[in-house]
Amino acid sequence: MKTKNQLIQSLKSYLAASKINTKGKSVKEKIVLIESDDWGAIRTPSAAAVKAFEQKGLEIAQSIYRNDALESQDDLELLFEVLSKHKGSDGQPAKMTANAIMANPDFDKIKASGYTEFHYEKFTDTFQKYPNHGNNLTLWKQGQSENIFQPQFHGREHLNYKRWLRVLQQKNEAALFCFDHNATYSGKEDYSFMEAYDWDSKDDIPEQIQVIEDGFRIFKDTFGETSKSFIAPCYNWDPMIEPALKNQGVTWLQGISSQLVPTGVFDRYDPIRHRFAEENHLGLRYNVRNCIFEPSMNQQRDWVNSCLAQVASAFHWNKPAVICAHRINFVGYIDPKNRDRGLKDLDVLLRSITKKWPDARFISTDQLDAFLN
Ligand SMILES: [Zn+2]
Numbered sequence: 001m002k003t004k005n006q007l008i009q010s011l012k013s014y015l016a017a018s019k020i021n022t023k024g025k026s027v028k029e030k031i032v033l034i035e036s037d038d039w040g041a042i043r044t045p046s047a048a049a050v051k052a053f054e055q056k057g058l059e060i061a062q063s064i065y066r067n068d069a070l071e072s073q074d075d076l077e078l079l080f081e082v083l084s085k086h087k088g089s090d091g092q093p094a095k096m097t098a099n100a101i102m103a104n105p106d107f108d109k110i111k112a113s114g115y116t117e118f119h120y121e122k123f124t125d126t127f128q129k130y131p132n133h134g135n136n137l138t139l140w141k142q143g144q145s146e147n148i149f150q151p152q153f154h155g156r157e158h159l160n161y162k163r164w165l166r167v168l169q170q171k172n173e174a175a176l177f178c179f180d181h182n183a184t185y186s187g188k189e190d191y192s193f194m195e196a197y198d199w200d201s202k203d204d205i206p207e208q209i210q211v212i213e214d215g216f217r218i219f220k221d222t223f224g225e226t227s228k229s230f231i232a233p234c235y236n237w238d239p240m241i242e243p244a245l246k247n248q249g250v251t252w253l254q255g256i257s258s259q260l261v262p263t264g265v266f267d268r269y270d271p272i273r274h275r276f277a278e279e280n281h282l283g284l285r286y287n288v289r290n291c292i293f294e295p296s297m298n299q300q301r302d303w304v305n306s307c308l309a310q311v312a313s314a315f316h317w318n319k320p321a322v323i324c325a326h327r328i329n330f331v332g333y334i335d336p337k338n339r340d341r342g343l344k345d346l347d348v349l350l351r352s353i354t355k356k357w358p359d360a361r362f363i364s365t366d367q368l369d370a371f372l373n
Helices: 004-021 047-055 073-085 107-112 122-131 136-145 161-169 173-179 202-223 237-249 303-316 336-356 364-372
Strands: 029-037 098-103 104-106 120-122 147-156 230-231 254-255 258-265 267-272 287-288 321-324
Touching: 004 303, 029 147, 029 364, 073 136, 073 147, 073 254, 073 336, 098 136, 098 230, 104 122, 107 321, 120 122, 122 136, 136 147, 147 202, 147 364, 202 237, 254 258, 254 364, 287 364, 303 321, 303 336
Parallel strands: 029 098, 029 321, 098 147, 147 230, 230 254, 254 287
Antiparallel strands: 104 120, 258 267
16 A cells, blocks of 8 residues: 555656656557666775765765766676566566766876866776776676677766866865775765766866767777667767767667756756657667666655656657666675665566556667667
């Protein structure tokens, strides 16, 4: 039995999702996608770094930097256990679209340049530098072959490195302190320069395109094929980069209901609304997230209850259930309690979905074409 609060929350979630779901194309079947961003990206490098940030007074308690970190082998293995347990109507397991970052800053080289040049290392090299991560790429590929973990392209680095370098050059104390702990954090104001394809001037766009092309090169070298979908860091991107995405073989743009187009000012965007499977002038289609599952963002909220209501709305309107569930929810490298909660809730969510909708099946975003009406 649901409590009164849960009923109210369900209703609110259902109605909010329905606002998105009434528009756009429909799909033939009940399909569930779990779109999970940030795999391969660093955030906070260790529990000791969290402590150092706290002692420095960097207000980390409410930040994603409190829990988010490069996923460890344990994190991947425990996540895979949960995904494999639940099967869709086609007998295939629950599948995550793992939106991945291809590179992280090379802190030593950047420092050696006096913070004037950006240098990166491939994400697979970062795996080798962390203590419980050396086998990560093998695990990713195992997840891919078991049909539970499908990497897609989220960016070369999850970083607006121009803005970050500028602040470092200005000798910003918090940014330099975090830099020395191998993190791009700098306190709560700037959102840690995560919006890689936001720009200060339109002149930044050609360089962004080069970065994207270089990122795709790493993706193809690593996985032997391109990424058919793309999700912009922080949902910020200019339509001017879309031809480059198309050239790389992208056919689907993942996102929330609005694309946040840069204006030249951080955190100020011109939203463009998109509907499911709408096709733009380049022939790229938009996939719209209509369900949210982010246990790490709020410990008190009943995420399973609200997400199930959103799935119900998606299916009512013949839309795919596209669940937004960032990597942070499944990371226990810094605090195992964070991962335990996320995985427990994911387990309940997947069990509830397969029980309530036995005809539903799980796919990744790159497979969407086959299901359009
Ligand atoms: Zn992201």
